[in-house]
Amino acid sequence: MSGTQVVQPSDLKEGEGLGRDAEEPLIRLEADIGPEGRFGTRILEVTASRVRVWEPDGVVSFQVPLADLKSARNEPLVGGGRLEVTTKSGEIVPVLAYSMSLAAKFSEAARGIEQLARGEALLINLKQERMRCAKCDRLLPEKDGICPACVSRGATMLRIARFLRPYQNQAIMLSLLSVLTTVLNLAPPYIQGTLVDQVLTAHRNIGLLFGLMAAWLLVLASSVGIQILTGRLIAFLAANIAADLRSGVYRAIEFLQLAYFDKKQVGAITSRVTQDTDRVWGFLVDGVPYFVTNALLLFGVIGFLFYVNWFLAFCILAPIPVVCAISVFFWKPVSQMYHRGGQKWARFHMHLNESLSGIRVIKAFAQEDLEYGKFEHRNRELRDAGVRADAKWYTIFGAMTFFTSLGVLINWTVGGYLVYAHKMTLGDFWRVNAYLGLVYGPLQWFAMINNWFSRAMAGAERIFEVMDADPERYGEEAGYPITGAVSFEDVRFGYDKSNPVIKGMTFTAQPGEMIGLVGKSGAGKSTTINLLCRFYEPDAGTIKLDGKDYREIPLKEMRRQIGLVLQEPFLFNGTIADNIAYGKPGATFEEIVEAAKAANAHHFILAKPDGYDTMVGERGAKLSGGERQRISIARAILHNPRILILDEATSSVDVETEKQIQEAVGRLVEGRTTFAIAHRLSTLRNATRLIVLEKGEVKEMGTHAELMERQGVFYNLVQTQSAINEIIGVGT
Amino acid sequence: MDPKTLRLFYEPRDRLRLTIGTERSYPTVKPVWAAPLSRPGRYLVLLDGKGEEITMIANPKEALPPESWAAVQEELRRRYLTATVTAVLHAKVEFGATYWSVETDRGRRDFVTQNLQENALWLSDHHLLLLDVDGNRFEIPDLRALDSTSQRYIAAIL
Structure with missing residues (x-):
């Protein structure tokens, strides 16, 4: 962006001399896009008297006096934003551009510039956010978030291990049994060796044969016993730890702020409860014992090999580094290939799912061939990925087998010679041969342990991220009376902080009043409701209930006093009675019927074969829209809140049902502070007052009649709507 | 008109x-x-x-x-602040996040992507758009036009 004026550093010194205070930077922000649109740094500086931009070489490339400015804003661009100021003469001047990473900050700075230009106090929140990890300088996935690389693995391990605490006796038992299993595994070859030396080659001591066989039988019996015990212990630990982990994560998710759910898909959150917990307990219960047992075995066998014959041991172990190397070097590409195959599977599934659920549309447009083409494409991708991954796998597996077999070959060569030359007994040779199988087998999988470990750690971190996320501050304090007076005082809010949707909203609602919120879509009606329910909290300004900042009221108590009737009511799978009683657990059947009657639902409920015991199906799918709506109204009536929110409660139903719902709503709103959003403006005729919103600001306020008389924004909305209704009337 | x-x-x-x-x-x-x-x-x-x-x-x-x-x-x-990637200097998946270091038509840039299922958009078999955690856009119009090292990085990750 070109500047309006270029000031050399020498000029600046004079400026500073004129008034040091006036030139004190009040806002100083670094942008990440340079003048020619290339990545680079430029600095926005706002002092009490002017806005200017410094280039990295110390040149001021832009400056404009604050006194000339009317407003400032963040102009959204594709992949970034641009700070723009509007001068008093109405000219829009671009100041500097920045990437999306900085858009929120510059939006805040724009607000600051406006405040300063109007001579107000500077009230903005420009806290320094960390973009990179302080320890390793890696970029952080979330600003001010945790650095996944620097979360100490040791600490995470310890935290995971803490889930073992309730079962520590079983865990200790399991470790002891693992050691015992190792020892028992080593026993049979040893017995065989003794048998070969003392009985078979010696051709005597036949009594020893039976003695050794008895010992072997004992080893066999006890190792089977231990195996059963270990299996049962693992099953117990696995099930318990898995259940604990899932409960822990679910409970943490329940209390997460809604903003968290906006950023993530339900599927991604679900996978934390299912997949990630699986990875963690799988590692804890299967991975750790596997690793410990095999490591012990390895050291035991290597020790024994050197005890028998160091030269033979050395020769036999020579290929081990090669096996390890193959395992380490080739595991990664192979696992990547399988991972890619997994992703292809996911895409294939998604496509299959989509096309089957959209089968009506496909048939209606006669696009079977097109869909088949897409399916074929995905299917071929899947086939190719599978072939590639498996082909590579078998190659590597073959190479590995070769090197592990090499160990046996070496044993026969070197060991064979040693036995031949009477430098080793046949029994020892036999033992070595048997132990080899025990060592080389697990060795092939050692590289997998690392991968296993990494996946478990990643899963654990995702779980702990949820558990450590800032929860909603729920209070437990009960019996906090609210009469229902609501006031918004200069409330500002944006889901994305660079783009405020509520800009300085102020109004008051008296207890028992019905307030209609009116405005075009995107005016901020639903956001106002979201703020009122405290699903989100204002970025600036306060919302008061009974004259008290609602952040000081225990959340649980506050929500207990708010009732919600939505356009698309959400019913849980269960009976009609269960769903009505959701607003007041423990309600008597009489209360439920009473509420259903008040909601005009009693009649249709009785018409169903199972009456109040009718199952509503998943999300209430077995009921019609009007029926669901009346049940949700009954639910709200039973909940008996002081503050009631109706979000398009009567749209999307036929006229007769609407009348019934209107009647029910009429009974519901009595004596409660009600906020209603309705698309059909005529339905808000009963409202005590209407608040007309436009672009996140209150434009008009008053009764229906007053606003009609004023012939302002509301009047125009009503006119447009009746005109449209007429057109639709003609059209149908 | x-x-x-x-x-x-x-x-x-x-x-x-x-x-x-x-x-x-x-x-x-x-x-x-x-x-x-x-x-x-x-x-x-x-x-x-x-x-x-x-x-x-x-x-x-x-x-x-x-x-x-x-x-x-x-x-x-x-x-349009979309950056066109001319070379991938480094890319690594760690703990669910992917760290990229790329050369673009706008200069060098490091960024992080998460959840590549959603944030790596294949516009055709060789045309890729990456969205980083902040919503910044990095486009690769033709994978085949990149050098072999860059292609290897992408193949390893996606």
Whole structure:
């Protein structure tokens, strides 16, 4: 962006001399896009008297006096934003551009510039956010978030291990049994060796044969016993730890702020409860014992090999580094290939799912061939990925087998010679041969342990991220009376902080009043409701209930006093009675019927074969829209809140049902502070007052009649709507 | 509307204006690509100050007078901050996040992506768009045009 004026550093010194205070930077922000649109740094500086931009070489490339400015804003661009100021003469001047990473900050700075230009106090929140990890300088996935690389693995391990605490006796038992299993595994070859030396080659001591066989039988019996015990212990630990982990994560998710759910898909959150917990307990219960047992075995066998014959041991172990190397070097590409195959599977599934659920549309447009083409494409991708991954796998597996077999070959060569030359007994040779199988087998999988470990750690971190996320501050304090007076005082809010949707909203609602919120879509009606329910909290300004900042009221108590009737009511799978009683657990059947009657639902409920015991199906799918709506109204009536929110409660139903719902709503709103959003403006005729919103600001306020008389924004909305209704009337 | 009658120019210096023949004039014009990813360089829409469409030009490069095309290109360059990746210097998946270090037409840049299922968009078999955690955009118009090291990094991750 070109500047309006270029000031050399020498000029600046004079400026500073004129008034040091006036030139004190009040806002100083670094942008990440340079003048020619290339990545680079430029600095926005706002002092009490002017806005200017410094280039990295110390040149001021832009400056404009604050006194000339009317407003400032963040102009959204594709992949970034641009700070723009509007001068008093109405000219829009671009100041500097920045990437999306900085858009929120510059939006805040724009607000600051406006405040300063109007001579107000500077009230903005420009806290320094960390973009990179302080320890390793890696970029952080979330600003001010945790650095996944620097979360100490040791600490995470310890935290995971803490889930073992309730079962520590079983865990200790399991470790002891693992050691015992190792020892028992080593026993049979040893017995065989003794048998070969003392009985078979010696051709005597036949009594020893039976003695050794008895010992072997004992080893066999006890190792089977231990195996059963270990299996049962693992099953117990696995099930318990898995259940604990899932409960822990679910409970943490329940209390997460809604903003968290906006950023993530339900599927991604679900996978934390299912997949990630699986990875963690799988590692804890299967991975750790596997690793410990095999490591012990390895050291035991290597020790024994050197005890028998160091030269033979050395020769036999020579290929081990090669096996390890193959395992380490080739595991990664192979696992990547399988991972890619997994992703292809996911895409294939998604496509299959989509096309089957959209089968009506496909048939209606006669696009079977097109869909088949897409399916074929995905299917071929899947086939190719599978072939590639498996082909590579078998190659590597073959190479590995070769090197592990090499160990046996070496044993026969070197060991064979040693036995031949009477430098080793046949029994020892036999033992070595048997132990080899025990060592080389697990060795092939050692590289997998690392991968296993990494996946478990990643899963654990995702779980702990949820558990450590800032929860909603729920209070437990009960019996906090609210009469229902609501006031918004200069409330500002944006889901994305660079783009405020509520800009300085102020109004008051008296207890028992019905307030209609009116405005075009995107005016901020639903956001106002979201703020009122405290699903989100204002970025600036306060919302008061009974004259008290609602952040000081225990959340649980506050929500207990708010009732919600939505356009698309959400019913849980269960009976009609269960769903009505959701607003007041423990309600008597009489209360439920009473509420259903008040909601005009009693009649249709009785018409169903199972009456109040009718199952509503998943999300209430077995009921019609009007029926669901009346049940949700009954639910709200039973909940008996002081503050009631109706979000398009009567749209999307036929006229007769609407009348019934209107009647029910009429009974519901009595004596409660009600906020209603309705698309059909005529339905808000009963409202005590209407608040007309436009672009996140209150434009008009008053009764229906007053606003009609004023012939302002509301009047125009009503006119447009009746005109449209007429057109639709003609059209149908 | 004949694109040849469109005259786009900066007046004042940072505001793109449009005059159509001698009949109409728009003090603020915002050019946007209708389908920047699938049909790059084609279907340019001119919006007025309120965001209403003035006209759509199928082949702006050929259809617009050269000076007007130059002015539009300048404005597009300012509005589209998508970076075109020319080389992947380093890329690594760690703990669910992918760390990238790339050379782009706008210079070097490091960024992090998460959840590549959603944030790596395949626009065709060789055309890729990466969205980082903040929503910054990194486009690779043709994977085959990258050097082999870059291709290997991408193949290993995606």
